[in-house]
Amino acid sequence: MVSAFDHGGGVRSVRVPIPDNPLGHTLVYVVDTDRGPVLVDTGWDDPGSWDALRAGLAACGTAVGEVYGVVITHHHPDHHGLSARVREASGAWVALHAADAAIVRRTRETRPERWFSYMAAKLTAAGAPEAHVAPLRTPRARTLPGLSPALPDREIVPGELLDLPGRRLRAVWTPGHTPGHVCLHLEEEHPARLPGHGRLFSGDHLLPGITPHIGLYEDPDDATVTDPLGDYLDSLERIGRLSPAEVLPAHQHAFADAPGRVRALLDHHESRLAGLLALLAEPLTPWQLAERMEWNRPWTDIPYGSRNIAVSEAESHLRRLVKLGRAEPVPGSDPVTYTAV
Template sequence: MKTRRRPYTEQRPQDLGGGVWSVPVPIPGNPLGYTLVYAVESPQGPVLVDAGWNHPEAWEALSGGLATLGMDVASVRGVVVTHFHPDHAGLAGQVREASGAWIAMHEDDAALVRLMIGYAGDAQDTFRSDMLRRAGADPDEAREASGGRAAPPAQPDRELRDGDLVDLPGRRLRAVHTPGHTPGHICLHLEDADRLFTGDHVLPGITPHVGIYPYDRDDVDPLGDFLRSLDRVAGFGPLDALPAHEWTFPNVAARAAEIRDHHEDKLQRLRALLAERPEPLTIWEVAAMMTWNRPWDELSPMLRGMAAGEAAAHLRTLEVQGHVRRHAGVEPVRFQALDS
C-alpha cells in the first residue's frame, strides 16, 4: 500500500483496494504540489474525502481522475471535508454544483467558514495587519504579510461532531475530531476496512502547521489540542493511514508518536532559548529566533506570518504548562521564561 511522494506530473489516480481510490489534485504554485482526494465506494455513489484547491487545473484533474477510475463526478453522493483549508475544501462547492452532492465538515470549522464568508476583504486585511503589529512586526512587514488570502470555501450542508457516522450507505465512516491544525479538523475511520483518512493531522514526511490566530489569544491552546489529538490517533494502533498529502503509509500510531516527539523537542528548545534572554520578547522576536526550514531572513512575508502563528502556539502551550508568562496590557504582547 505504501507509495513514495513523487512530483505531481508523475502522479496517477490509484485503486487502493477495498472500494477506495485516490486522485491527486494539483495545488498550483504551492510546494506541497497536490492534495490526495479519496473516493469511497457506496451503492448510492462515491463519497469524496476532501476535494482539492479551487482552480481550473485542479477541477480538470479531479473530474478527469474520477473518470479514469470509472466514476463520473456527477455521481458523487457527498464530500466530507477534513478541514476548511482551501486545498481541501476549495472544490467542494463545484462538486456540489455538478452532482447535487452534500458537503459535510466538523461544526467548529463550519463556524469559521461562516465567519469568513461574512467578513469583507478590506476588513480581513485590517484584521491581519493589526494582528501582526500586536505580535511585534513593524508596520511595513505587517502590511506585506497581510495579503494573499484565498476565497472562502463553500458553506457546508451538514455539520459533523466527534463520533458521527458519515452518510455512506453500506459502509461505516466515522468522524474523529482531531483539533490542532484547525479547530474542526477531523480524521475519518473507515471501520469496515480499518483504515484512517488522516487529512493533514498525520502526514508521513512533514508536520502540519499548528498556529494560533489572532497570535495573542489566551483562551485557546491549539498545540496542546494537537498533541492530545495525536495521542488519540496513536490509540488506533498500526492502522494504514491515507493522508491528504505525500503518500499513504502503514502504522499511523508510530508516525503520530514521531510528530509528538518533534513538538515536545521544539517546546524544550524554545524554553531554553527564552531562558537565555532575561528580557521579555515579542512573538515576532521569538519566531525569528526559532529554527525553520529556511533562515528567517529568507522567509517571505507570508511565511513569516505563518511562522509567527506557530511560535505563538508554542508560547501559548508553554504558558499553559507554567513555563512562561505573558506580559498582558502591553502592545506588542511579550513573553518571558519563568524557569531555566
Template sequence: MTRRSYAEQRPLDLGFGVWSVPVPIPGNPLGYTLVYAIESPRGPVLVDAGWNHPEAWAALRDGLATAGIDVASVHGVVVTHFHPDHAGLAGRVREESGAWIAMHEADAAIVDMMNGVPSDVRGSFQVDMLRRAGAPSEDLPEGPAADGRQDPPAPADRRLRDGDLVDLPGRKLRVVHTPGHTPGHVCLHLEDADRLFTGDHVLPGITPHIGIYPFDRDDVDPLGDFLESLTRVGELGELGALPAHEWTFPDVAARAAQIRHHHEEKLERLLALLAERAEPLTIWETAAMMTWNRPWSELPPMLRGMAAGEAAAHLRTLEVRGVLRRLPGGDRVRFQALES
C-alpha cells in the first residue's frame, strides 16, 4: 500500500467501537495525523488530537461528527507523545469538553519544562546545540521561531506509567511504554479488541525519527531504547496496528522486526564509514556522510538539523556498544571508531 494524500482520506469506522479521523498537518509532507476515537459509556476517549491549526481543528470536529460524536462529549485525550502533530489540539479539546489530557510522565515533564521556558531561550538552545554539533553558520536558525516550531502543547492533567489502564469505562486500554521517538512515547493496547495504537513507534511504510537532544548528550541512548521497545512490542504478538500516520496494518510484530533490522543495518554502515576515516568526525560531518531520503546538499537547514539529531542517536548507540569513542575537546565533540 502507498500513502494517500490527505484529500483522499475520510473518517472510518474500524469496528469494535473505534473510529479513525484524519487531521491535516498543513505544510508538512506527512500530510495528516490519524486521530482515533474509542467509544465508552462515559463518552469517547481520543488517542492523540492533531496539529494546532484552524484547518486541523475543523477536520477533527467535523470528522468526529461523521462518527456521531460531538466534540463536547469527549471524555479524555490520551497523547501518545508530546509532538505537536499529536498533542497540539489536546488543549482545544479540553476547552470544548472539559476532557482530561493524559500522557506518560516522562513526556509530561518535558511539556512542563517547555511551557516554563521563553521562546527566545528555546531558540538560543537550538543555535548553541547546532554549533556544538559542527553546523556551519548558514545552517543556523536566525530567530526563535526560525525552525517553524509551534508553541508547546497543553500540560497533562494525568500522568501515565507503563502498565496503567486508561480511564476508559467498559474497555481495557493498557499503556505500553515505548521510549525512543520521545522519552515518554506510549503505545496503547486495546485488550478487548486485540489492537495496538502505535503512535509513531511502529509505522507501516516509514520509520520514526529517533534523535538525541542536545546532540552531544552522553547520559541517554534513545536509539537503544527504541530498539528494546520494538522487541517488547513484537512480543505482544500479531496484533492489528492502528498507527498515527499512513494506514492501519495487520501484524505489528512483523513490522517491528523489519524496523529493528533497518536500524541495525544503518548502524553497521555507519560504523564502517567511521572506520574508514583516520580523523575523528563531528556530528554534523557524520550526518553529511549518511544516507537520507534525498542528498545532503538538497536538505534544507531544518531537515539537516533533524538528520544531525538522528546521526547523534546512532553514534551514541555505537558508543554504548563499545565500538566507538567520544573525543571531547574545544566546543565540538567528535567521534572515532575503535580498532577491531
C-alpha cells in the first residue's frame, strides 16, 4: 500500500520504511516549487525504502527524476540515507548544515579501525565492563548503513531562505540531536488558516510523542567538550518562540501547539536531570549511571548497540549537570566517577 498524505498548500508526505526499527518509517516531505518538487529528507538506504519513496512520489503525481532539490534536516541514515540515489536519478542538489556535512565527510574518510579503537577507549573511560568493550577490539567489516553517505553540494545557512522557487522556506539551526540539525520554517499562511506562524518541518528536533536521543557528538580528532543537551534545550526554546501553526515532524504525525510540546520536553529534561542528581548521591561512572537510568525497557533487555547510545545520553546529561555546577568529577577516580554537588 502506498503511503502518501496531502497536507495542503503544495506539501505532501511519503512514509519511507526503516527496516527492523521500532520507529517504523521516516516521513519524507514533498514540497511543490516552481522548478519541481523539493524533498525534505529522503529516508533509509534500503531497496524496500527506495521502492516506497518512488511509489510515494508517483502517488503525489511526480517522480524521482523530477526532484529539483533535497533539504536534509540532519545526517542520520534514516534521513540522509537515500540522498545519493535521489541525486543520481534526478540531478537534484543536496543541502545540509555545515556541522553535519563535516560529520558526513569524516565518516567517509575515517578508517573503520580508527572508529573501533576510539569507541573502545571512550567506553572504557566511561566505565564499561571489559566484556562489553572486547568486541570492539576485534572489528569486523562495517555493514551498517550511512557509512558512505552522500556529500552535500549545498550548505544550509541558518536564517537564510532556501532555493525553493515560489516558496518561502527558512532554515532554523537547532543543534542538540546532531550538531547541524536544522528545522525548516515554511513562512506561508497555513492552508487551513490555523492560528500561528506558518508550518515547521521539525526533523527529529520536535516530535509529538518521542524525546529525541541527545548524546555526545563523536569525533575521534576533536577533544572539544561539547554540551549537546544544553544546545538542545536552547534550540527548543527558540522553536517555541517561533510558534508555528503546525509542526510536520520526521516521525509519527503532524501536530499543533508547538509551544506546549516544547514546554513538555523542557519539563521532561529538568525532571530527568533531577532524577540523575538523586542517583549521584553516590559516585557513579557514566556506565553505572546509564544502568540505573529509566529507559523504555530494563537495562538487561537493551541490546549491545543501544547500550552504547544510552551511555552517550548519560554522558550528555552529566556534562550538563557539571556545566550547571550541580555535579562534579571525583578527583583521582579511574574510570572517572561523578557525584552531586
